[in-house]
Amino acid sequence: xxxxxxxxxxxxxxxxxxxxxxxxxxxxxxxxxxxxxxxxxxxxxxxxxxxxxxxxxxxxxxxxxxxxxxxxxxxxxxxxxxxxxxxxxxxxxxxxxxxxxxxxxxxxxxxxxxxxxxxxxxxxxxxxxxxxxxxxxxxxxxxxxxxxxxxxxxxxxxxxxxxxxxxxxxxxxxxxxxxxxxxxxxxxxxxxxxxxxxxxxxxxxxxxxxxxxxxxxxxxxxxxxxxxxxxxxxxxxxxxxxxxxxxxxxxxxxxxxxxxxxxxxxxxxxxxxxxxxxxxxxxxxxxxxxxxxxxxxxxxxxxxxxxxxxxxxxxxxxxxxxxxxxxxxxxxxxxxxxxxxxxxxxxxxxxxxxxxxxxxxxxxxxxxxxxxxxxxxxxxxxxxxxxxxxxxxxxxxxxxxxxxxxxxxxxxxxxxxxxxxxxxxxxxxxxxxxxxxxxxxxxxxxxxxxxxxxxxxxxxxxxxxxxxxxxx
Amino acid sequence: xxxxxxxxxxxxxxxxxxxxxxxxxxxxxxxxxxxxxxxxxxxxxxxxxxxxxxxxxxxxxxxxxxxxxxxxxxxxxxxxxxxxxxxxxxxxxxxxxxxxxxxxxxxxxx
Numbered sequence: 001x002x003x004x005x006x007x008x009x010x011x012x013x014x015x016x017x018x019x020x021x022x023x024x025x026x027x028x029x030x031x032x033x034x035x036x037x038x039x040x041x042x043x044x045x046x047x048x049x050x051x052x053x054x055x056x057x058x059x060x061x062x063x064x065x066x067x068x069x070x071x072x073x074x075x076x077x078x079x080x081x082x083x084x085x086x087x088x089x090x091x092x093x094x095x096x097x098x099x100x101x102x103x104x105x106x107x108x109x110x111x112x113x114x115x116x117x118x119x120x121x122x123x124x125x126x127x128x129x130x131x132x133x134x135x136x137x138x139x140x141x142x143x144x145x146x147x148x149x150x151x152x153x154x155x156x157x158x159x160x161x162x163x164x165x166x167x168x169x170x171x172x173x174x175x176x177x178x179x180x181x182x183x184x185x186x187x188x189x190x191x192x193x194x195x196x197x198x199x200x201x202x203x204x205x206x207x208x209x210x211x212x213x214x215x216x217x218x219x220x221x222x223x224x225x226x227x228x229x230x231x232x233x234x235x236x237x238x239x240x241x242x243x244x245x246x247x248x249x250x251x252x253x254x255x256x257x258x259x260x261x262x263x264x265x266x267x268x269x270x271x272x273x274x275x276x277x278x279x280x281x282x283x284x285x286x287x288x289x290x291x292x293x294x295x296x297x298x299x300x301x302x303x304x305x306x307x308x309x310x311x312x313x314x315x316x317x318x319x320x321x322x323x324x325x326x327x328x329x330x331x332x333x334x335x336x337x338x339x340x341x342x343x344x345x346x347x348x349x350x351x352x353x354x355x356x357x358x359x360x361x362x363x364x365x366x367x368x369x370x371x372x373x374x375x376x377x378x379x380x381x382x383x384x385x386x387x388x389x390x391x392x393x394x395x396x397x398x399x400x401x402x403x404x405x406x407x408x409x410x411x412x413x414x415x416x417x418x419x420x421x422x423x424x425x426x427x428x429x430x431x432x433x434x435x436x437x438x439x440x441x442x443x444x445x446x447x448x449x450x451x452x453x454x455x456x457x458x459x460x461x462x463x464x465x466x467x468x469x470x471x472x
Numbered sequence: 473x474x475x476x477x478x479x480x481x482x483x484x485x486x487x488x489x490x491x492x493x494x495x496x497x498x499x500x501x502x503x504x505x506x507x508x509x510x511x512x513x514x515x516x517x518x519x520x521x522x523x524x525x526x527x528x529x530x531x532x533x534x535x536x537x538x539x540x541x542x543x544x545x546x547x548x549x550x551x552x553x554x555x556x557x558x559x560x561x562x563x564x565x566x567x568x569x570x571x572x573x574x575x576x577x578x579x580x581x582x
Contacts, residue, residue: 099564100563100564102556102560102561102563102564103555103556103560194541195540195541196540196541196543209538209539209540210540235548238543238546239539239541239543239546241541241543301529304526304529307522307523307525307526308526310519310522310523311523311526318500322500322501326566327565327566327573327575328564328565328573329564329565330564332503333501333502333503334503336502338512341502341504341508341512342512342515342516342519344500344502345491345493345496345497345500345502345512345516346516346519346520346523348496348499348500349491349496349516349520350523352496352499358524358527359523359524359526361536362526362527362531363523363526364536364537364538365531365534365535365536365537366526366529366531366534367536367537367540368534368535368536368537369529369531369534371537371540403515403518403519404518404519404522407522418540419540420540420541445540445541
């Protein structure tokens with residue numbers, strides 16, 4: 001059935017689609033694949049120069065070739081830390097400039113098999129080292145809700161691409177908050193799945209014991225739909241779980257009446273007033289829907305999380321980045337950026353003879369205590385609700401010479417990474433100045449369904465995803 | 473924790489540093505200019521001060537956690553499988569010679 005000119009007129013006023021809308025459009029035959037891809041390619045052309053959210057954009061002819069071989073193709077942009085066969089993959093670092101990945105990451109291959117066509121690779125803090133998007137060797141990414149502010153990191157480009165309507169889906173990674181922080185700063189939905197839920201194969205490694213592979217979308221349903229595709233055991237990643245993958249979309253729309261949601265004490269200290277307000281509003285909405293809110297959940301080791309994380313992460317980074325020898329691939333090690341060099345050195349120090357016990361081993365013991373905090377909490381409640389960041393998205397350049405201040409941006413997100421538990425960042429409002437605020441639901445291992453169930457309830461009530469950035 | 477220190481001279485002043493930057497940069501095979509070493513030194517010191525606050529926590533009777541979901545021994549059959557061709561594997565090397573990747577000589581004078 002051909003699209004009427006009247007329908008075409010209506011299509012032009014829609015600035016952004018959700019994945020659900022695209023699928024419906026294909027099924028109803030109100031959308032053609034050309035409509036969808038031409039729309040996104042023109043959005044990229046128009047808006048990307050203001051944002052710097054992408055490193056590589058595929059040639060239109062190459063994209064349309066893939067589009068035309070599929071029944072119902074849907075666009076995707078991959079964080080440039082995902083290996084994409086035949087496409088430059090840089091991890092936003094000069095050391096991998098010109099590196100063409102010879103294979104697809106498992107996540108990339110799984111999405112490809114379901115008709116997702118790669119349009120571009122998104123910008124990030126180089127090697128995922130950062131919380132603001134300012135540590136890319138290819139320029140910093142801007143927040144579409146206010147171009148003078150950071151979009152958060154390290155998945156800066158991924159979050160911005162969805163927020164600005166350059167793609168309905170982007171992939172991303174969360175090792176210490178790198179999906180949830182930028183999602184909360186850009187009014188998008190970001191999932192950090194359970195460690196081992198999604199394969200890390202083909203994704204340039206940062207912290208092998210906490211790297212979690214996720215994605216960013218506009219809505220909760222879209223997010224659940226994608227996890228159905230990427231989750232599951234992978235023979236190429238021995239840390240992936242042999243746990244069944246449920247249909248996560250079945251949880252979206254389920255009633256939340258009677259669920260117990262805990263508020264952890266240590267996560268609500270020192271919040272900026274507007275964050276606190278948005279957080280309390282989220283609590284009120286859940287209570288209205290019959291959720292039992294339990295305040296005062298003690299997680300006494302939370303404050304040690306950030307310090308344990310900044311021992312474990314640099315240590316594992318120093319090992320993972322040892323492969324960049326400039327011989328088999330990439331350029332020589334002088335091409336690392338400052339943050340990578342700092343982390344490699346801290347890590348080498350922590351693991352070196354005479355220091356291993358005092359630093360790395362100690363941090364792994366603290367990790368046990370942090371996991372116990374979560375396990376204890378989940379005997380009292382079904383899920384936890386917490387802010388994602390204690391403050392609003394900072395201005396670009398704010399933490400330029402202060403690595404520790406930037407590390408502290410992760411204080412509310414790293415404990416979940418250390419414990420390997422899943423968390424979902426959901427839009428929770430805006431500051432008076434129009435900057436997005438997010439909240440996160442946290443659940444026990446492999447309980448992502450519950451996160452989607454709770455997240456959707458909040459989303460349906462607030463509909464914040466409909467508030468688009470003013471970029472035209 | 474007993475922290476070894478090293479004397480670090482900038483101009484006429486001697487600083488006691490927790491990190492021996494020369495040693496660490498060598499272990500990590502990170503080529504650093506003197507300028508970079510001078511720039512990183514105070515930043516790294518601050519970071520080490522930050523992370524060693526973990527020392528105040530008593531972990532004497534705590535087992536370390538290296539792997540959060542408790543998986544052990546994921547093995548597969550000892551069967552040869554194809555993955556990448558030689559061409560693929562060599563495709564990003566700076567310098568090749570037939571089937572080999574070439575690199576600088578490790579042994580000199582031989």
